[in-house]
Amino acid sequence: MSEGAAKKEEKPRKFQAIRGTRDLLPPETALWNRVEQTAHEVFETFGFGQIRPPIFEQTELFARAVGGETDIVSKEMYTFTNPTSLAAMVREGRTEGMLSDTLLSEAEMISLRPEATASVCRAFIEHNMQQLPQPVKLYYMGPMFRRERPQKGRYRQFYQIGAEVLEVVRREAAEHDWEKEVRKDAAIDAEVIEMLMTFFAKLELAGTTLYINSIGHSGPDCRSVYMGKLYNELLKIKGKLGADSQRRIATNPLRILDSKLESEQSYIEKLPRITDYLCTGCAAHYAALKRQLEMRGVIYRENWRLVRGLDYYMRTTFEITAQGLGSQNAVCGGGRYDGLVELLGGPPTKGIGFAIGEDRLILSLQESGKAPVQQGRDVYIAWMGERAQATAIRAAKDLRKAGFSVELPPVEQKFGKALGHADKLGAKYALILGDNEVSEGLWTLKTLANGSQAKFTEPDLLEHLKKHL
């Protein structure tokens, strides 16, 4: 925003949150905390440990993991030169005669993370986690950054809760009995999905639907066969497709499958389906996954048009939609990504993971009326007089120590006013401390809901509250 020339006296400029970012405030933050607390609890019951990777990494990590050609990497990342790297170049005298363009291209670039799977894989490698008991099960939660046009359920700083299961490939085991390996992988996939559904169920998220698919693997006898077939069929119906889809025939034919354009639907429905072209291994894996989900009582729907946008996915892909989200109705997406760790310089490793859009999850909970109401205080202390203040301070300390939420007004107020304030704050009880109470040693406790009140000695009061709150 350009500030006009300094004319007359100017008020200090008002700041506002940067586009696509926002403040999360009470009482909404209580819901965020509940969601995150539930995630901690549920994920830990499945044996997952929390990882907290940094919020920025070398740009190259994301470029390699997510795919340099993807929209996320090519135009949606917050990328900047690492100032430390520039400084080092200067110190080492390497900048002699360099044009500024060269200088920038030589300097290390870093990016705010657009997702966290790449970081988790990097950490797996960096900390030699292949030496831990396998598989390694990690979860994370925190902000991600993508420079997209904001809309409902999509922000430039948004929050994800995700989990990854990584397992280093034991060559002997794989060669000994590949079918067993496939069954094991499918069971892990299913358990990850089961964990998700357990989490959503615990939150009472309304109208969730789980969609699954298999997109095969990149070998010559699997997805590439399908891609050739799909490409031929797409050429035949090219004239019927919209401009976007026509362009994608060359750039990313798979993406045409999840086009939302009404006029294309009848043609897309007739296109070949990847599940008919899976190789033996991928087909066995997909069949085993469905069996595993059924054994776990997880309801799913197959969606052959579900393809994931990130380069690293193979075999299992899945997505969960929920109510009340407008066009951004996916609350969670995930899939298998064997080979990604190796691509990042680690040992051959299998992986499966998901990311939940926490903003969307919260939105859906709010839309379905699951949001908690304003958090009130347990006890409001209405006090009058100097002696009473000392008592009030002591009472507040003891009540808080016992775990109650206490509001202690900083100045004395008439009791009428104090009770009014207590009411507005949603307090359950008012502890009334005036001259009478202090001299008698009997404190008055008023139940705001029905107006009843009674006198208690200091220890009795604590007992009473513990019993009734």
Add this chain to the structure above:
RNA sequence: GUGGGAGUAGCUCAGCUGGUAGAGCGUCGGUCUGUGGCACCGAAUGUCGCGGGUUCAAUCCCCGUCUCCCACCCCA
């Protein structure tokens, strides 16, 4: 990044074809100097998103810009 809609008090909004702003809710105070929710009375708060233009005069018309919302692209 593309297209459409909208920005007026803390919130939700009104403001007739241009004459520099109002309601409800909320907040605060009073009726009510040891007892809240109700009621009544009263008060504060707006550079009418920001900048420029047209005009004697702009919240209203025009242009630009920022932000939000909706959809596309893409994704969580």
